[in-house]
Amino acid sequence: MAGGFLRPAVLLRGLQLRRSAHRQLLEAFETSRYRIPAGQLVEVSYEALIRQPLAAVKRIYDELGLSSWPLAQAPLQARIAQACSYTADPVTLPLAAEQRLNDLMEEA
Structure with a gap:
């Protein structure tokens, strides 16, 4: 290395x-x-989670019948607000690695 x-x-x-x-x-x-018993699995698309994270998590609480949403909502809103300011550093790969990664993704 x-x-x-x-x-x-x-x-x-x-x-x-x-x-x-x-x-x-x-x-x-x-x-x-x-x-997995009926009513114990909620699937959320990545796009929905990214687009409207609070709504996506509320849907999970609602579908699972969790009554603690009023307690969870404010901390979740704070965490989402904090995460909104995050910017990922760009990742660059050597050309050969990038091409192989693309090949692997196409095979999946």
């Missing part, structure tokens, strides 16, 4: 392992999701 950066081959191997682990996790979930 030079300058704290991983070599492209190491990055690619890590991406492949994560992709494989993610696929296995999703397959295990899909295989056993029938075991």
Whole structure:
């Protein structure tokens, strides 16, 4: 490692392992999701969570019949407000790693 950066081959191997682990996790979930009792699973799209986080979380509380929304709402609003000021640093990959990542995403 030079300058704290991983070599492209190491990055690619890590991406492949994560992709494989993610696929296995999703397959295990899909295989056993029938075991989750009705009314105990709420699915929220990433887009809905990003677009309107408070509304998405309220929907979870409502669908699960949780009565603690009045207690949770203010702390959640504060956390969402704090997160709104966060800006992620751009991530740049070596061209070969970026191309391989794109290939892996297409295969998924």
